[in-house]
Amino acid sequence: YEVVNDGKQIYFLNEDYNLLKAELNNQDKEKIAGDIKWFQSGNEYIIYAIDDIVYIKPDKNEKEKVTDEYYEFVALSDGTVIYSTDESELYMKKYGEEKVKLASDIQSFKVSEYEKSLSYCTNDYKMYLKIFDNEEAVAIDNVRDYNDIYFSNSLIFRKTLILDDIMGIWHAYENEETILIEFTSDRNINIYDNGEIEWTWPAELTTRNIEGYDVSDLYFGTYPNSRFENFNSLHYINENEIEINGKTFRKIDKQELDEKLQLQKTEFEEKQKKEELKRKIDEAYAKALDIQHTYQYITVDTANLRDAPSMDGEILGTIGKGSGFFINYLEVDEEGNIW
Incomplete structure (x- = not known):
């Protein structure tokens, strides 16, 4: 329930998810709507959702549809609704007026505490400030220059690990063998083996904090019967060092890659020779037992x-x-x- 108008009105949901309004010194209850998922009320307006459709209703007027597609939603005290969509667009809607598109390609937004302005971050990592009824302006050119950014005491951006942060060539050892992987500019991961690219797979990264001990989740498919089959967790240490499934990888340049590939090829050839010799010895023992x-x-x-x-x-x-x-x-x- 929510109490508005200095305690003179109460909006509440009953056990059947009906939205009701009650007034002080009046035992009658007015049904606003049924099958309510959530609601938010103010002195002049009530906003509620039915089957993912958001409506706004002034206290003395009919309801009006706001939107049926929203990702994040904020209702101001005057009934203005600001919301983002799954397509990363930002809109403002007032009762009796057409919705107004405020921005595109956004990743987050916040409204100031006193509802005088809003700020939003775009997917190209710019942060904008918009004072209502004024044009927006760029507040920060690159939000990734900062770890955390707050707007009106609310977190609007936190620096998280992205594939761009780990793009390049990485090297590690496993059982004295050389491991080489590369995150490419076209969002793929190359796995090198035997001195050449063994396979390429699209890489997807979901993450939390870029610093500290939070672990990111790295997905690039599976390669059965391969040492890389279970490479699916990544810890960012610094720009030159990462951990994948607890194994430490060091960043190297193209020249060092060529050197490591030659070493990897040599290791592979030596391994083949050892395996061939072992096969020959095993066959010799089997033949010896026969004769x-x-x-x-x-x-x-x-x-x-x-x-x-x-x-x-x-x-x-x-x-x-x-x-x-x-x-x-x-x-x-x-x-x-x-x-």
Whole structure:
């Protein structure tokens, strides 16, 4: 309920969401409307919403539709309504008059405490001041030069992390391997692997405070079976250092990227060689198990007989093609050779 006109009138919702008006020293109640979502009253006007449609009604006149599309809404004491839309437009509406468009491409607005002016921030990070019945003027050229901005004791802007703040190339290590990612000017993220771009994905960032210990949420899809599959939380430390899922990344330039890519490519090639050697050794062990304790024959023209299971072992003699022998014991060396 709300009390207006020095306590002479009360507007209230009953349990059936009917909006009623009662007056002092009068037991009768007047029904204003039903199915009310919310209302706000003043001495001369009452403003209420039914099914997301906002109406304004003077105390002694018929209701009038204000809007059916609003994102943020402020009603002044004289019944003037100021609201923003989902399309980031700002309007003013007075009873009996057409709505007036005040601004476009806004991200927030506030009305002064004494309802003499309003201020709004646009998506290009300018802040405007408009004294009612006067033209607006730019108050701040770039609100992102400040962490918090208040207008009439109300927070109108808080600096939050955006993709522009982390645009560039970032480097980290994981298990001694080089990790390289890049946030590009076209709002994508590049993941480098094996010395080249492994994949590109649109990046989306939702965040809270740019400073302190608040964590931002970073979304750029998932890449199954990849080390980047769960990269979805980002902490901004400073312009040269960020954390993604707790892993610290350092910002690097293009020259260092080229150097890191070459290092990453070398690491990849060495890893491939190790994996190939491991595969060869595993296959050799499997083959060794198959032929151990069996009778075999020499299939090449000449086989060397050495004094140790190594290519460095001294040659003691040779065995000719077709010679038979029984395998009692086998060894597999570090190169995958069977002895």
